[in-house]
Amino acid sequence: MRSYNQYCAVAKALDVVGDRWTLLIVRxxxxxxxxxxxxxxxxxxxxxxxxxxxxxxxxxxxxxVRRESAPPPVATTLYHLTDAGRDLQxxxxxxxxxxxxxxxxxxxxxxFRSHWLAFPVSEFLRDGEPEGPPVTIEVRxxxxxxxxxxxxxxxxxxxxxxxxxxLVLEGDAPTVVGVLSGMLSLAEARRLGLRTEGSAAVxxxxxxxxxxxxx
Amino acid sequence: MRSYNQYCAVAKALDVVGDRWTLLIVRxxxxxxxxxxxxxxxxxxxxxxxxxxxxxxxxxxxxxVRRESAPPPVATTLYHLTDAGRDLQxxxxxxxxxxxxxxxxxxxxxxFRSHWLAFPVSEFLRDGEPEGPPVTIEVRxxxxxxxxxxxxxxxxxxxxxxxxxxLVLEGDAPTVVGVLSGMLSLAEARRLGLRTEGSAAVxxxxxxxxxxxxx
DNA sequence: CGGCATCCTCTTTGATACTG
DNA sequence: CAGTATCAAAGAGGATGCCG
Numbered sequence: 001m002r003s004y005n006q007y008c009a010v011a012k013a014l015d016v017v018g019d020r021w022t023l024l025i026v027r028x029x030x031x032x033x034x035x036x037x038x039x040x041x042x043x044x045x046x047x048x049x050x051x052x053x054x055x056x057x058x059x060x061x062x063x064x065v066r067r068e069s070a071p072p073p074v075a076t077t078l079y080h081l082t083d084a085g086r087d088l089q090x091x092x093x094x095x096x097x098x099x100x101x102x103x104x105x106x107x108x109x110x111x112f113r114s115h116w117l118a119f120p121v122s123e124f125l126r127d128g129e130p131e132g133p134p135v136t137i138e139v140r141x142x143x144x145x146x147x148x149x150x151x152x153x154x155x156x157x158x159x160x161x162x163x164x165x166x167l168v169l170e171g172d173a174p175t176v177v178g179v180l181s182g183m184l185s186l187a188e189a190r191r192l193g194l195r196t197e198g199s200a201a202v203x204x205x206x207x208x209x210x211x212x213x214x215x
Numbered sequence: 216m217r218s219y220n221q222y223c224a225v226a227k228a229l230d231v232v233g234d235r236w237t238l239l240i241v242r243x244x245x246x247x248x249x250x251x252x253x254x255x256x257x258x259x260x261x262x263x264x265x266x267x268x269x270x271x272x273x274x275x276x277x278x279x280v281r282r283e284s285a286p287p288p289v290a291t292t293l294y295h296l297t298d299a300g301r302d303l304q305x306x307x308x309x310x311x312x313x314x315x316x317x318x319x320x321x322x323x324x325x326x327f328r329s330h331w332l333a334f335p336v337s338e339f340l341r342d343g344e345p346e347g348p349p350v351t352i353e354v355r356x357x358x359x360x361x362x363x364x365x366x367x368x369x370x371x372x373x374x375x376x377x378x379x380x381x382l383v384l385e386g387d388a389p390t391v392v393g394v395l396s397g398m399l400s401l402a403e404a405r406r407l408g409l410r411t412e413g414s415a416a417v418x419x420x421x422x423x424x425x426x427x428x429x430x
Numbered sequence: 431c432g433g434c435a436t437c438c439t440c441t442t443t444g445a446t447a448c449t450g
Numbered sequence: 451c452a453g454t455a456t457c458a459a460a461g462a463g464g465a466t467g468c469c470g
Contacts, residue, residue, distance in 0.1 A: 001235075002443090002460090005261060007325035007388045009334060010242050010307055013314025020216075020233065020462075027225050037433050046220060048463050053434055076432065087313055092225055094309040098302055099228025110222035119224060173222045217441090217462085235443075252452050263444045268453060291451065 016062050017088065021047055021055055023095070026064065026081065026088050031115050034068065034078040042143075045111040059085070096123065103174065104183055112173035114142035117180070118157040121148055124181045125155045125206045135202045138165035141176045148180075150206050168197040182207055231277050232303065236262055236270055238310070241279065241296065241303050246330050249283065249293040257358075260326040274300070311338065318389065319398055327388035329357035332395070333372040336363055339396045340370045340421045350417045353380035356391045363395075365421050383412040397422055 001019040004011040017023050021044065028043040029035060035043075040052060056079060059065035064085035068078045096119055117139060130153030137148040138161055145161045169176050171194035178184030179194065186200055216234045219226040232238050236259065243258040244250060250258075255267060271294060274280035279300035283293045311334050332354060345368030352363040353376060360376045384391050386409035393399030394409065401415055 004239065005322075005325050006239075006331075007318070007321055007327040007392070008242075008331045009311040009314035009318055011239060011314070012317040013310040014238060016314075016317070018235065018238075023229060023233075024219065024221075024226060027223075038431085046463090048465095049434070050436080050464095051462070084316070091306070091309040091313055094306040095228040096224040098306055099224035099226070099231075101299070102227040102231070103222070103224055106222055107220075110220050112222040116221075116223045177222070256452095261444090263446090264453070265445095265455080266443070 013091075016064070017091075019055065019058070021051060022059065023088070023092065025052070025055055025059065026085060027092055029065065029079060029081045029085065030089055030092060031118055034070075034080045036076050036078060040079065043113055043115065045113070064088070093123075100181065103177060103181070106174040110173075112142040114139070114144050114146045114159060115157075117142075117146050117148075117177070120177050120181045121155060121157045125150075127151070127153045127155055127206060129205050132205060135166040135205060136162045137167045137169060137202060137206075138162050139176055139180075140168065140170040141173050148206070150202075155206060166198050167200065167202045168195075170195040170197075179203070228306075231279070232306075234270065234273070236266060237274065238303070238307065240267070240270055240274065241300060242307055244280065244294060244296045244300065245304055245307060246333055249285075249295045251291050251293060255294065258328055258330065260328070279303070308338075315396065318392060318396070321389040325388075327357040329354070329359050329361040329374060330372075332357075332361050332363075332392070335392050335396045336370060336372045340365075342366070342368045342370050342421060344420050347420060350381040350420060351377045352382045352384060352417060352421075353377055354391055354395075355383065355385035356388050363421070365417075370421060381413050382415065382417045383410075385410045385412075394418070 001015065003015045017026065024044055025040065028040050032039060032043065037052070041047065041049065044052065056065060060067060064082055066080045066082050068080055070076055070078045100123075125148070127150050134149065134151035137150070139146045139148060144159055146157060146159050147162055147165070149156050149158070169179060171189065171192070175184065175189050175192045175194045178192075179186060179189045184192070186194070186196065186203060190196070216230065218230045232241065239259055240255065243255050247254060247258065252267070256262065256264065259267065271280060275282060279297055281295045281297050283295055285291055285293045315338075340363070342365050349364065349366035352365070354361045354363060359374055361372060361374050362377055362380070364371050364373070384394060386404065386407070390399065390404050390407045390409045393407075394401060394404045399407070401409070401411065401418060405411070
């Protein structure tokens with residue numbers, strides 16, 4: 001990207017991360033940690049492979065990304081964020097908070113990847129009962145199932161399934177994210193096609209803002 | 216900008232403000248409030264006029280900017296941010312904090328505009344003596360002089376001059392900003408060409424982080 | 431398959447000129 | 451002052467080829 005040539009911190013930041021796709025590559029590396037080239041491609045649907053290669057080189061030159069040749073168990077190169085790259089997390093968080101306003105009206109054509117759930121979960125969910133027993137929510141949407149684990153005051157997200165989750169949420173991404181962000185009650189979400197199994201009451205434990213109808 | 220087509224709040228935000236120049240236009244409107252077309256051009260050195268026109272239309276369509284035909288004292292159209300546009304302030308702030316790391320090594324070719332001083336001032340300066348008498352710092356750099364007014368716990372910035380400022384800072388933008396952000400002591404800055412008039416002690420009142428040498 | 435590099439087409443940008 | 455029109459150059463997107 002051509003520099004703006006302005007002695008302003010915002011312009012300087014955009015000189016480095018203002019290119020198309022750049023901040024989304026940082027998002028992927030923040031969410032996944034060290035990633036292979038193809039993992040990044042999968043998390044960035046729509047990116048042209050030459051662009052991904054070019055951006056990674058720019059990010060490396062800019063000191064935001066570090067390549068690492070992983071030894072034989074992985075036998076490939078992994079891309080990691082440097083400290084400077086990780087420092088972009090507040091930027092991504094602010095952008096995500098601002099962009100959340102566009103989530104309720106999806107076009108229906110968007111791609112969704114399950115690991116993106118970590119964003120709304122850490123933004124909207126809290127463990128409202130830190131002394132309570134651990135609970136597990138399995139979310140079935142996007143490209144693969146994901147787990148939200150609530151225990152001891154912490155809410156964590158990871159990909160995978162659980163043998164016997166306390167609650168299962170299954171539906172399209174806008175509906176599931178609507179429930180997790182508190183913008184839809186479970187009743188509203190069910191009307192939009194959400195399927196649930198197990199104890200819907202666990203949502204009351206994690207939901208940050210209690211919606212109108214949490215039944 | 217072509218949409219990323221991803222059901223992710225960050226991608227949605229970048230669909231709207233990810234275009235080149237867009238966030239800098241928002242910066243200008245945040246810093247200046249309602250602005251004329253030519254004011255924006257002046258605050259965005261390097262932008263092509265067709266691009267400014269196109270971006271303003273996109274921002275208006277996106278609901279971030281509102282045009283207003285000002286009555287005869289101004290007799291022109293003014294561009295304002297809407298609430299949604301103003302909500303981008305935390306994004307700009309996060310970007311600015313991240314980008315501040317690039318300020319100490321300026322290329323020497325960058326353009327600087329005095330009203331951009333408001334960013335580092337609000338980020339780095341605090342009134343460390345809210346009960347003290349008001350003090351005024353006149354900053355002579357960039358395209359026009361600016362004033363930093365410290366009184367009653369508040370630090371404000373505006374363009375203009377004062378009849379008898381307590382302190383005058385004059386030099387190139389990197390040196391002045393270095394002092395205001397606490398990255399340079401006054402002694403270091405003087406070595407880099409900063410000229411001062413008046414009581415250098417007032418810097419001790421406003422400086423958020425006390426540098427090694429504040430003499 | 432993972433990790434790119436190349437080629438080609440289409441869109442966006444930037445510089446400048448021009449108009450109400 | 452407040453833009454629109456024009457056009458060459460750069461960049462994005464998509465397909466495909468190559469190589470360990």
